[in-house]
Amino acid sequence: MKGGIIFMPYKNGKSAWNFKDLTSKTFGRLIVLDRAENKHRKARWNCECQCEKKTKKTILGQDLIRQKVQSCGCISSENNIKRSTRHGQAKTRLYNIYLGQFDTLEEASEARRQAEIKYWGNER
Numbered sequence: 228m229k230g231g232i233i234f235m236p237y238k239n240g241k242s243a244w245n246f247k248d249l250t251s252k253t254f255g256r257l258i259v260l261d262r263a264e265n266k267h268r269k270a271r272w273n274c275e276c277q278c279e280k281k282t283k284k285t286i287l288g289q290d291l292i293r294q295k296v297q298s299c300g301c302i303s304s305e306n307n308i309k310r311s312t313r314h315g316q317a318k319t320r321l322y323n324i325y326l327g328q329f330d331t332l333e334e335a336s337e338a339r340r341q342a343e344i345k346y347w348g349n350e351r
């Protein structure tokens with residue numbers, strides 16, 4: 228059996244990563260240096276953040292792949308700064324249309340389909 232290949236859209240055109248070897252791959256600001264010891268039987272990787280601090284971190288492979296971790300923590304602290312500076316300025320208006328609650332995925336997707344036809348027309 229072959230190792231799991233994970234397909235994800237990615238900016239630089241790389242759409243497939245070999246799950247078993249993440250060495251030299253980049254995830255956000257993190258560059259994978261090499262494999263670290265497993266923790267609870269899960270693969271971990273030694274990563275280096277490309278920010279000023281060049282922080283080294285050991286991160287679970289699954290967190291990298293699911294993009295849960297994309298920096299040493301600097302991105303989230305920058306986001307916090309952005310969020311607090313944006314406060315008080317004109318907000319971008321988001322359009323969320325509440326369609327109700329549904330018991331099954333089928334009902335929900337049908338409701339969404341109907342809503343798309345209603346709001347955007349039937350040309351899709």
Ligand SMILES: [Zn+2]
Pocket residue numbers: 256276277278279280281282298299300301302
């Ligand atoms: Zn960083």
